[in-house]
Amino acid sequence: MDTVTDPQAAQQTRQLIPEVYILWHRKFPLGHALASRIFRWLRPGNGFGPDVFYRSLPAPGADENGLPPPLPHENRPGTGSEKTLMASSRWKGSDDNRQIVLALVDEQLVADYAWRHWLESLVLPDTSTRIVLPVALSPVAYNLPDKLRELNFLRPGGPPLDGVKEDSDDFETVVRSLLKQVTEVMCRELLPLSTNAKAGSLPKVNVFLSHAKADGLKPARRLRDYIYSQTQLSAFFDENDIAFGSAFGSVITNSVKQGETAALIAVRSAHYSRRPWCRREFSLFRNPVEAPTDSRNWRLFPALIVEAMDGRELSHGIPEMGNCPIIRWTESDQTLEELVITTLIRDAMLASFHSMFASSFKLGKDELAINWLPDPTTLLQLAPLREHQPCQVYYPGRGIPGQELDVLQTFFPKATFTAFEQRS
Amino acid sequence: MTALTKEGLRRQRRAEGRGRIVAFSVSYEAENLLRRGLGLEHLRDLMTRIARPLLRSGLNLAYGGNWKKADDNFTYFLLDLINAELDDRDGRDSVTGTKLDMLYNHSSWPNYLEITPAIEAQWVRCCRIVRIDQEMAGIDKPERIDDSRPSLRTSQRKLNAARTASAMRQLMMKEIPITHPAGVKVEKIPPVEARVALGGKLTDYAGFMPGIFEEALATMQAGKPLYILGGFGGASEVLAKAILEPDEKWDKLLTIEGQTKANDKLANLLTSARAPVRQEVARLYEDLRKKVADARPAPEVVLKTGLSRSQTCDLMLSSSISLVTRLTRDGMKVSLNLPSLSP
Numbered sequence: 001m002d003t004v005t006d007p008q009a010a011q012q013t014r015q016l017i018p019e020v021y022i023l024w025h026r027k028f029p030l031g032h033a034l035a036s037r038i039f040r041w042l043r044p045g046n047g048f049g050p051d052v053f054y055r056s057l058p059a060p061g062a063d064e065n066g067l068p069p070p071l072p073h074e075n076r077p078g079t080g081s082e083k084t085l086m087a088s089s090r091w092k093g094s095d096d097n098r099q100i101v102l103a104l105v106d107e108q109l110v111a112d113y114a115w116r117h118w119l120e121s122l123v124l125p126d127t128s129t130r131i132v133l134p135v136a137l138s139p140v141a142y143n144l145p146d147k148l149r150e151l152n153f154l155r156p157g158g159p160p161l162d163g164v165k166e167d168s169d170d171f172e173t174v175v176r177s178l179l180k181q182v183t184e185v186m187c188r189e190l191l192p193l194s195t196n197a198k199a200g201s202l203p204k205v206n207v208f209l210s211h212a213k214a215d216g217l218k219p220a221r222r223l224r225d226y227i228y229s230q231t232q233l234s235a236f237f238d239e240n241d242i243a244f245g246s247a248f249g250s251v252i253t254n255s256v257k258q259g260e261t262a263a264l265i266a267v268r269s270a271h272y273s274r275r276p277w278c279r280r281e282f283s284l285f286r287n288p289v290e291a292p293t294d295s296r297n298w299r300l301f302p303a304l305i306v307e308a309m310d311g312r313e314l315s316h317g318i319p320e321m322g323n324c325p326i327i328r329w330t331e332s333d334q335t336l337e338e339l340v341i342t343t344l345i346r347d348a349m350l351a352s353f354h355s356m357f358a359s360s361f362k363l364g365k366d367e368l369a370i371n372w373l374p375d376p377t378t379l380l381q382l383a384p385l386r387e388h389q390p391c392q393v394y395y396p397g398r399g400i401p402g403q404e405l406d407v408l409q410t411f412f413p414k415a416t417f418t419a420f421e422q423r424s
Numbered sequence: 425m426t427a428l429t430k431e432g433l434r435r436q437r438r439a440e441g442r443g444r445i446v447a448f449s450v451s452y453e454a455e456n457l458l459r460r461g462l463g464l465e466h467l468r469d470l471m472t473r474i475a476r477p478l479l480r481s482g483l484n485l486a487y488g489g490n491w492k493k494a495d496d497n498f499t500y501f502l503l504d505l506i507n508a509e510l511d512d513r514d515g516r517d518s519v520t521g522t523k524l525d526m527l528y529n530h531s532s533w534p535n536y537l538e539i540t541p542a543i544e545a546q547w548v549r550c551c552r553i554v555r556i557d558q559e560m561a562g563i564d565k566p567e568r569i570d571d572s573r574p575s576l577r578t579s580q581r582k583l584n585a586a587r588t589a590s591a592m593r594q595l596m597m598k599e600i601p602i603t604h605p606a607g608v609k610v611e612k613i614p615p616v617e618a619r620v621a622l623g624g625k626l627t628d629y630a631g632f633m634p635g636i637f638e639e640a641l642a643t644m645q646a647g648k649p650l651y652i653l654g655g656f657g658g659a660s661e662v663l664a665k666a667i668l669e670p671d672e673k674w675d676k677l678l679t680i681e682g683q684t685k686a687n688d689k690l691a692n693l694l695t696s697a698r699a700p701v702r703q704e705v706a707r708l709y710e711d712l713r714k715k716v717a718d719a720r721p722a723p724e725v726v727l728k729t730g731l732s733r734s735q736t737c738d739l740m741l742s743s744s745i746s747l748v749t750r751l752t753r754d755g756m757k758v759s760l761n762l763p764s765l766s767p
């Protein structure tokens with residue numbers, strides 16, 4: 001993998017705001033559909049996630065067989081003024097951004113001299129400002145020029161894409177595998193590196209599986225087995241129903257201090273809400289922590305709720321779960337654990353991205369930034385809000401709906417809530 | 425930080441909009457966007473970033489889209505956006521009594537015949553479907569097509585459809601009174617106060633000219649602010665370029681000859697039209713060219729953007745969503761007098 005191996009340099013690279021460019025040849029029939037799925041995965045709505053742009057068709061007015069518009073700061077002869085008005089990141093000047101280029105490589109792209117040449121020119125010796133990640137979507141993808149062949153390709157599984165239709169199961173299989181690999185690579189690029197990391201090591205992610213043993217172990221075990229067999233994540237699983245306990249809070253705090261990432265899956269079965277330790281675990285996990293370098297920058301690690309109630313079982317909601325995402329468990333779905341884990345690490349990547357972005361703010365005395373969508377339960381953990389101090393809260397995305405804002409302002413009448421995008 | 429309470433702040437913001445209407449003439453053309461490195465997802469992003477602050481400032485939206493379930497249909501997208509802002513307590517502007525959080529869906533004959541009562545009933549709290557029929561378009565009785573048999577007299581039907589669409593674009597800019605059965609108060613649909621134009625078909629359209637041209641013309645004729653986001657291609661780009669970068673290439677597209685060449689449907693329509701209608705169409709094109717020429721020396725004045733000249737040029741040419749959304753909001757703050765308008 002074409003990554004920065006010096007930990008200090010890697011951390012500095014992580015200070016740059018990433019933006020993603022998806023490239024595909026104009027004659028690749030499934031290119032647009034694949035790009036659109038990647039977009040929706042990396043930007044799951046409401047302005048969350050890094051900016052994603054496309055490059056496929058030639059720019060307006062260019063030769064019909066020409067190349068797409070250049071990337072920001074790309075030196076390509078014959079391109080001129082359109083650069084300044086072309087779509088680019090909403091966050092900052094592009095000088096401050098790091099380009100992550102996903103090239104969807106099919107045979108059309110390999111066969112096209114101009115595209116091969118262009119892709120080759122995008123590979124920079126210094127990966128701190130741009131990293132190129134080719135995605136092999138054809139057996140001939142590896143016939144790209146040497147400079148690209150040396151890179152590690154993403155290799156989505158599934159059948160060959162020749163003749164595959166967008167609405168087919170085969171296409172979905174390829175998409176699923178592609179999104180999983182894109183998520184892993186994005187995590188590698190965006191998640192913080194542990195302060196103890198050695199050169200070339202990967203970001204550490206600790207996944208906690210919280211569940212009520214009284215309801216059985218099936219979903220939790222399947223998730224744990226998947227983590228052990230298919231990922232490089234660490235799983236904490238209380239097989240004997242011994243709660244993670246009070247040490248749990250310090251594990252999370254230490255994770256932040258050491259630059260590691262924690263993530264929680266709560267298997268919400270019928271008894272979950274009636275198990276005090278389950279709730280305690282969840283509650284502790286949803287306790288925001290300060291960023292090591294800035295006491296006004298608050299972080300929350302991602303949690304995902306797996307809804308595993310059977311048949312007509314009745315249970316209660318848990319206020320601590322706030323606006324956590326929920327996914328329904330279906331025992332017969334053989335690939336569900338993959339979706340759960342991939343979603344969780346995608347959310348870890350998004351949380352890290354938003355923390356990274358918030359750390360670029362110069363916050364005043366009465367201001368604080370959070371890396372999650374605000375909800376009363378989590379915000380009540382923050383002293384300035386709990387104590388009704390006048391406070392300006394910045395949160396990710398482009399803004400929450402008016403109905404949710406109303407609820408927040410009822411809870412915190414002296415606080416004002418501003419989305420990251422509203423701030424810029 | 426303001427000393428106003430939450431309700432006070434909300435009321436203040438909503439009082440600025442007073443239920444006035446901002447229309448969106450936006451269409452998705454995949455190729456135009458892809459050439460600029462963008463897709464449908466970016467267009468949705470743009471719509472949200474412009475529409476939501478308007479709703480929060482008490483403005484209503486108008487969008488003349490159809491009701492077919494499709495990814496690129498912004499009717500449902502805008503309705504979802506509005507639904508998330510609905511507030512029963514502030515349902516009406518206290519001065520004018522105008523309903524807030526509304527989408528006005530102007531629909532011309534025969535398009536509205538496809539809107540079922542089930543659709544209308546489902547969205548009735550946040551959407552007013554405004555039907556523009558053949559009579560409202562000034563079509564004489566003998567020429568009208570019976571609603572129950574819209575598939576008959578094909579060429580006459582197409583002509584009437586084009587005439588009602590054309591009339592709708594003019595009527596939108598005025599208050600539309602709608603009479604109901606005796607005993608029910610006459611309903612008044614407020615006029616469109618500003619328009620955002622993006623994309624737009626340049627071929628295969630069913631009217632007398634590209635819809636964006638006609639809507640832009642009606643907006644300029646009514647002296648209302650017009651935000652032409654030309655950096656995303658389509659008919660909006662032609663308008664923006666014709667104003668800012670005059671060239672024969674663009675001027676040609678503002679003529680009947682240029683358009684009939686590009687669109688067989690228009691040629692057929694004009695063949696089936698009687699002389700007064702043809703003259704009316706010729707005048708439309710003439711008016712459009714005149715308005716474009718008027719806008720050349722000072723686009724920010726004629727388009728009433730509320731922006732400086734250079735900002736107006738950026739707004740009209742840029743493909744950067746963040747730039748055009750910011751400029752549109754900044755412009756409307758001034759042109760519609762909305763001091764609290766923020767993202």
